[in-house]
Amino acid sequence: MTAYTIKETLLQAKDVSLVYGDKCILHDVNFTIKDIIRPGLQQGQVVSLVGRSGMGKTQLFRLLSGLQKPSSGSITIRQRKPAETGKGSIQVYQEREVRPGDMGVIFQNYYQFGWRTVKQSLMLAARRNNELAGKEEDSIRQYAEQFDITDVLHRWPGQLSGGQQQRVSIIQQLLKGADYLLLDEPFSGLDVCVLDKVVELLLQVSLSDELKTLVIVSHDIATAVAMSDTVYVLGRQAGVAGSTLVREIDLMERGLAWQKDVRREKAFAETLEEIKGCL
Ligand SMILES: Nc1ncnc2c1ncn2[C@@H]1O[C@H](COP(=O)(O)OP(=O)(O)O)[C@@H](O)[C@H]1O
Ligand SMILES: [Mg+2]
Structure with missing residues (x-):
């Protein structure tokens, strides 16, 4: 298994809930993205949030982007502070609530280029x-x-x-x-060849810097599992309104992270079944 260590918290969602009027969309969403270090390698984090259609993935995406505030709870990130004294100065980090512009946001099928x-x-x-x-x-x-x-x-x-x-x-x-790239359904509407290419490019991006963190929101479980190091499953709990994270899957622990031919592994198929079981 690949050696790695897990260090500081980069992003934390704490008791995040989202309510529209009397309609609860998300309740008590809690998760933490930590800095993963692999000896001798520049390696960022690839985290996926998966769930069935209508489960609130895009709503959670909007909250993570800072474009919308949760009804309660908080989303904090660890940011490199812009260098104040020119090049070569030591990096300073700050932890604070996410704001619009902190994350590189890639909406689903909607790109802002203007004229x-x-x-x-x-x-x-x-x-x-x-x-x-x-x-x-x-x-x-x-x-x-x-x-x-x-x-x-x-x-x-x-x-x-x-x-x-x-x-x-x-x-x-x-x-x-941006240290954080947030993508909503980046694999939808792509044909198979283009899909492979997008996956490859995103992995390349994650390897460009140790702190680079990709958060992928998707209903395509197989692709999400194949390219992530951690997967969170958004689903329902019996008797509770709204969605929450019902499962966290550490793909590193299972030996399924950072492997090119991961889809051939038995544990990969088992993991997909496990996720489908809690959707
Ligand atoms: N402005 C809004 N007011 C009320 N309900 C909303 C609003 N925006 C989205 N929703 C509801 O939030 C739920 C989750 O939607 P969404 O996040 O788009 O799901 P997903 O991306 O997982 O398919 C849906 O039931 C949708 O109807
Ligand atoms: Mg969506």
Whole structure:
């Protein structure tokens, strides 16, 4: 089994509930994402929140993004404080409630490009990141190559396929320098080949920095399990209104994290069955 250690808390949802009028959508959602360290490797975290349609995944996504406040409870994150005294200074961290803009947010089938070409959109994102000052063009070129969108840099958003729009949107968030990437249903509506590519790219992103944390909200259990280190299952408890996390699955402990051919493992199939059992 791969060696790893678990360190500081990066994100914590504490007793999070969401109520609209008298309708309870989410109740007492509690989970903690911790920094995972693998010796000699740059390795971020990949966490999935899965559940049936209508279970409140998108609502939880909105709460995690900071765009919406929970009715009660809190979501806190550990952030690198922007360096104040130039390069080379020590990193300072702060823990605080999540705010809009803390997370790179990738909505489901909805990408915000405005009236700009792909290149212009990416440039705007890059300019928001002080660490890229003077290197914006280079960074865009590198990401474009890595994500295979060089050909469409000068196109308008309407001239891109859904898969291309999604990749541009991911690059946009990476250029902004977000440590956390939050994705709602990133695998839906993709054909099988594109899906594999998106999974590969997201894993590549998670390997780009030790603190990079991907939170994937999805109803595609198999893909979520295949690429995550931890899976949380959103479901119902008998006699209680609204959804909550009904299961936490540590895929590292099961030897199912960071394995390319994980789908062939017996424990993989067993884990899928276990999840289906509590949906
Ligand atoms: N503004 C709102 N007012 C009342 N109910 C809402 C509102 N927005 C979403 N819901 C309800 O929240 C529930 C969860 O929706 P959603 O988070 O989109 O589910 P999922 O993403 O898991 O498919 C649904 O029953 C939906 O009708
Ligand atoms: Mg949804």
